[in-house]
Amino acid sequence: MKNIDSNGHVTGKSLYLDDLPLRQDSLFGVVVGSEVAHGKILDIDLQEAENDPGVIKIFTYKDIPGENQIGGIVADEGLFAEDTVHFIGQPIALIVATSERAGREAREKVNIKYKKLKAITDPREAAANGSYLLPPRTFAAGHPEKQWDRCAYVFTGSTEQAGQEHLYLETQGAYSYPMETENLMVHSSTQSPTAIQRTIAKVLALPMHRIQVDVVRLGGGFGGKEDQATPWAVMSALAAHLLKKPVKVVLSRHDDLHMTGKRHPYSSDFRIGLSKDLKILAYEVEYFQNGGAANDLSPAITERTLFHTTNAYYIPHVKSTVHSCKTNLPPNTAFRGFGGPQGMFVIESAIAKAAMELGVPAAVIQEKNFIKDNDVFYYGQKAKKVNLQKIWKAAHKEYGFIKKQKEIEQFNSQNTLLKKGWAFMPIAFGISFTNTSMNQARALVHIYSDGSVGVSTGAIEMGQGVNTKMLQVTEQTLGIKPGRIKLETTNTSRVANTSPTAASSGADLNGKALQIACSALLRRLKALASNLLNIPATQIEFLNEQVLVNGNATEWNWEKLIQKAFLSRINLTENGHYATPVIHFDKAAGKGHPFAYHVYGLAFYEVTVDVIRGTYEIDEVDVIHDFGKSMNPILDLGQAEGGIVQGIGYATMEELAYDAEGRLLSNSLSTYKVPDIYAVPSVLKVKPLKTSGHPLAILKSKAVGEPPLMYGLGAYFAIQNAVRAFNPEFKEFDAPLTPEKVLMGLYQKKEATAKKQLKSVNVFK
Ligand code: MTE
Numbered sequence: 001m002k003n004i005d006s007n008g009h010v011t012g013k014s015l016y017l018d019d020l021p022l023r024q025d026s027l028f029g030v031v032v033g034s035e036v037a038h039g040k041i042l043d044i045d046l047q048e049a050e051n052d053p054g055v056i057k058i059f060t061y062k063d064i065p066g067e068n069q070i071g072g073i074v075a076d077e078g079l080f081a082e083d084t085v086h087f088i089g090q091p092i093a094l095i096v097a098t099s100e101r102a103g104r105e106a107r108e109k110v111n112i113k114y115k116k117l118k119a120i121t122d123p124r125e126a127a128a129n130g131s132y133l134l135p136p137r138t139f140a141a142g143h144p145e146k147q148w149d150r151c152a153y154v155f156t157g158s159t160e161q162a163g164q165e166h167l168y169l170e171t172q173g174a175y176s177y178p179m180e181t182e183n184l185m186v187h188s189s190t191q192s193p194t195a196i197q198r199t200i201a202k203v204l205a206l207p208m209h210r211i212q213v214d215v216v217r218l219g220g221g222f223g224g225k226e227d228q229a230t231p232w233a234v235m236s237a238l239a240a241h242l243l244k245k246p247v248k249v250v251l252s253r254h255d256d257l258h259m260t261g262k263r264h265p266y267s268s269d270f271r272i273g274l275s276k277d278l279k280i281l282a283y284e285v286e287y288f289q290n291g292g293a294a295n296d297l298s299p300a301i302t303e304r305t306l307f308h309t310t311n312a313y314y315i316p317h318v319k320s321t322v323h324s325c326k327t328n329l330p331p332n333t334a335f336r337g338f339g340g341p342q343g344m345f346v347i348e349s350a351i352a353k354a355a356m357e358l359g360v361p362a363a364v365i366q367e368k369n370f371i372k373d374n375d376v377f378y379y380g381q382k383a384k385k386v387n388l389q390k391i392w393k394a395a396h397k398e399y400g401f402i403k404k405q406k407e408i409e410q411f412n413s414q415n416t417l418l419k420k421g422w423a424f425m426p427i428a429f430g431i432s433f434t435n436t437s438m439n440q441a442r443a444l445v446h447i448y449s450d451g452s453v454g455v456s457t458g459a460i461e462m463g464q465g466v467n468t469k470m471l472q473v474t475e476q477t478l479g480i481k482p483g484r485i486k487l488e489t490t491n492t493s494r495v496a497n498t499s500p501t502a503a504s505s506g507a508d509l510n511g512k513a514l515q516i517a518c519s520a521l522l523r524r525l526k527a528l529a530s531n532l533l534n535i536p537a538t539q540i541e542f543l544n545e546q547v548l549v550n551g552n553a554t555e556w557n558w559e560k561l562i563q564k565a566f567l568s569r570i571n572l573t574e575n576g577h578y579a580t581p582v583i584h585f586d587k588a589a590g591k592g593h594p595f596a597y598h599v600y601g602l603a604f605y606e607v608t609v610d611v612i613r614g615t616y617e618i619d620e621v622d623v624i625h626d627f628g629k630s631m632n633p634i635l636d637l638g639q640a641e642g643g644i645v646q647g648i649g650y651a652t653m654e655e656l657a658y659d660a661e662g663r664l665l666s667n668s669l670s671t672y673k674v675p676d677i678y679a680v681p682s683v684l685k686v687k688p689l690k691t692s693g694h695p696l697a698i699l700k701s702k703a704v705g706e707p708p709l710m711y712g713l714g715a716y717f718a719i720q721n722a723v724r725a726f727n728p729e730f731k732e733f734d735a736p737l738t739p740e741k742v743l744m745g746l747y748q749k750k751e752a753t754a755k756k757q758l759k760s761v762n763v764f765k
């Protein structure tokens with residue numbers, strides 16, 4: 001089934017927040033952000049702005065009836081700054097005006113005086129100053145400290161990874177209006193309607209049931225709207241509630257880039273120890289995570305980094321520590337992969353470093369250390385149904401890598417102006433929210449008396465096609481035509497207490513809840529048919545809208561049976577609840593079984609570097625991916641391709657530039673370079689592994705939203721190898737590997753010491 005949104009998207013008929021018709025007397029909010037990265041607010045002069053003709057009111061923290069607090073995991077973030085500011089763009093006030101333009105003009109007239117304080121934007125510098133969001137978290141297994149002497153080879157190194165801008169096509173925004181009594185209706189472009197409902201309730205001092213959040217779809221989220229859709233929705237609700245008028249707050253692209261957090265940059269040190277036969281015996285890593293000015297989702301992202309420290313490998317002795325550093329940048333947040341890509345880049349760098357020093361291809365070390373069935377991930381979960389060996393073999397057979405590698409070697413020996421490189425990137429990504437309690441969902445199904453069906457779940461459609469998957473689950477469970485089914489908006493009054501649509505679990509969690517609801521309805525209808533036909537329910541089946549008995553048609557079809565059920569006063573509404581079984585995790589011990597299952601796969605990269613210009617092309621990416629038993633191969637392929645390209649952008653070209661004060665310089669699409677169609681590899685093949693799927697995946701179809709992004713990291717190592725074919729001194733792990741860095745790397749004399757004094761202190765040296 002093709003994506004049910006595709007016609008609407010290409011004809012422009014799909015509705016987004018900005019397509020909602022405005023109510024009479026609607027007002028518009030423009031956010032006033034801090035102009036300094038760290039400072040005391042000495043004075044806020046709103047007089048001149050307030051006198052502007054279009055301005056209705058300017059709100060600050062003083063207008064908040066409840067708590068000035070929007071922190072989701074840790075209560076450390078005000079909606080509006082009070083006396084100090086911690087990043088450029090931090091909201092201080094909301095100007096509500098009769099038009100957005102009037103609001104923006106008034107913003108020019110706001111005068112805020114600050115006393116500047118020292119701003120820190122580098123996580124190592126923050127650590128050196130004791131500036132942390134939370135104490136460090138460590139996961140460990142075995143005794144790495146006792147292994148170093150026993151290892152035949154030990155290597156240390158450091159890595160740098162920049163952040164990444166989500167660049168959802170639709171910027172952050174919300175539209176709220178008051179309803180009868182104290183009730184509020186909130187339309188928001190959010191992955192987490194419940195977080196918005198809960199936070200508005202807290203800020204306005206209202207019970208949650210007064211607030212209804214409704215979401216049609218998002219023009220992309222990528223994690224950027226898991227937590228950070230909240231402030232704008234709360235601001236619009238605050239103003240709507242206090243002014244008793246509809247208020248829309250939508251960020252301009254410029255404001256969105258400045259005010260919202262991004263993927264966390266990491267600066268990390270590793271030490272890796274191998275045996276004579278290249279088994280990894282021990283691995284130690286310290287990550288310095290750039291958390292920005294408040295926790296936001298950093299504690300959860302920290303955990304996912306720890307979980308993905310060993311990526312697809314079995315390592316018996318591991319110690320992994322994340323230092324979550326507080327800096328004067330916007331709070332960094334969820335981004336497809338959620339700390340996983342950061343953990344994986346470091347272990348892949350460690351393997352690459354060992355391979356360079358030992359003079360073998362990294363692939364030799366990778367393949368020898370893949371995790372196998374019954375090996376235990378270092379956080380205690382036993383690996384089951386691992387298929388990396390199978391994937392490795394399938395990939396070699398399918399794509400003929402040995403021949404490709406020989407051809408690349410030959411190419412390099414014959415060419416002086418162009419050099420090729422290759423690399424493998426394996427992945428093992430855990431599926432479930434790492435916070436066990438979040439792994440639950442609900443679905444509400446109505447069968448109307450004409451036989452049509454309305455489905456509500458907690459899942460948010462953000463382009464990934466979750467609504468299409470929900471429709472498929474309904475269709476297959478009830479045995480009816482897709483045309484009978486309508487996916488309702490995601491609404492907190494219909495489905496309450498939702499987890500964000502995140503962690504790639506949207507389809508699994510909501511789909512399983514929906515299956516439970518549909519199955520209950522089906523049992524009820526079968527009991528009715530059994531009565532009508534005087535046949536045991538076990539012999540009855542619903543297929544293609546027909547009621548079948550032992551495979552034979554009866555006089556009853558779907559419509560007729562539903563009418564009969566309604567007249568017989570049978571309940572045609574059902575609510576399904578699903579909580580992932582099996583999973584558990586002891587946070588203090590750092591051990592347990594946190595994931596329903598893992599998604600595995602392998603990507604191969606071939607790239608060509610121009611040694612005069614430093615430019616490069618990604619010639620080919622060949623992937624074998626474990627989709628399980630895909631319920632929708634076209635959608636899943638789209639997720640894989642999109643994820644890979646987004647990951648390649650992260651590893652090679654997306655470079656966030658700040659000035660020394662923490663002001664974002666790459667604040668437009670002319671200065672922040674994301675992959676366009678020309679950056680997509682000329683050949684990008686994604687083939688499914690043949691497998692029967694996993695029972696905890698919806699219809700055995702594995703979660704696909706995030707895992708493919710991490711294949712993108714392979715681009716880094718392939719380009720690095722191409723540079724090394726020209727200059728073996730190039731050994732840096734500093735992502736993204738932009739053409740500028742490639743050019744420097746091609747001509748650098750010896751292994752460069754890290755750029756800054758602070759960064760050169762490897763904790764393992
Ligand atoms: N695909 C599109 N087109 N747009 C998005 O915003 N978000 C990604 C992924 N794929 C995203 C996307 C992220 S970060 C996640 S967690 C998953 O979709 C969420 O959806 P799922 O749980 O239904 O896979």
Ligand code: LUZ
Nearest residue numbers: 300334338432433434502503
């Ligand atoms: N969000 C979250 C996530 O709250 N917990 C997670 O484990 C997670 N994983 C991936 C993406 N978002």
Ligand code: MOS
Nearest residue numbers: 223335336502503
């Ligand atoms: Mo995705 S980072 O889990 O929203």
